[in-house]
Amino acid sequence: MSPPARAWFECAETFSVADLVALGDHLVGKAGLATLDDLAAAIRPGARGVRTARLALERIRVGAESAMESHLRLAVVDAGFPEPELNVDVHGADAQFLGRVDMAWPTYRIALEYDGDHHRDQDTYRHDQRRNNGFTVNGWLVIHATAVDLARPAVLFERLRRAFADRAGKTRRG
Known part of the structure; x- marks a missing residue:
């Protein structure tokens, strides 16, 4: 062995x-x-x-917590996006813990989450919704991806492109 x-x-x-x-x-x-x-x-x-x-x-990166997260990260980077930080703890303005995201670009307050089938469980779905609301009110944009997005990533990449374009303008102004 x-x-x-x-x-x-x-x-x-x-x-x-x-x-x-x-x-x-x-x-x-x-x-x-x-x-x-x-x-x-x-x-x-x-x-x-x-x-x-x-x-x-x-x-290879330390921090990925599933094979699908790894494949998603590779697809995103291969599409020309910056390398994301992995499994980032996000805190609100009051330092309250909002949650941990699979991938993030903290400077832009963009997070990318891979949602496997377990996210369809009712309790998990409710938890995700509550958590996403916390991110939203604290200025984070959370983009969700599934296996379908990995198989056909064009729509996901366009959403990320728009998110970066929007956030890049805000970081330059603010």
């Missing part, structure tokens, strides 16, 4: 770069099963999958 970092590298033979990034994000994240240095050390020059592993290693 391979240790986590070596198993990650072994997957480079068959995984796409994005899937290897998602696995790497998991290993270096909350799971705490490896560090970025561990993953780098696991790459064996001359072995199959080296190119994929090196490309993935450059894009």
Whole structure:
């Protein structure tokens, strides 16, 4: 049985770069099963999958909490948007904790949330609505994405583009 970092590298033979990034994000994240240095050390020059592993290693980030969040982050960055901060605690003007968002650009007060199917649960939905209201009254714009947005991201990217255009104008003026 391979240790986590070596198993990650072994997957480079068959995984796409994005899937290897998602696995790497998991290993270096909350799971705490490896560090970025561990993953780098696991790459064996001359072995199959080296190119994929090196490309993935450059894009692995500490902070993603699901494979779908990782895939969403990669899609957003590949579309030309700035790299977001991951799992950001957001506070209101009175320092009250409003919630934690999957991805954020705090300077612009833009958050991006990946909503999996569990967000359709009635209690989760109610919690999300209450939380979103808190973000809104504190000047945050929260954009929600689902698996459909990942499969066909044009509408999501247009919403993000408009959000950045709007917020960039406000940060310059204010």
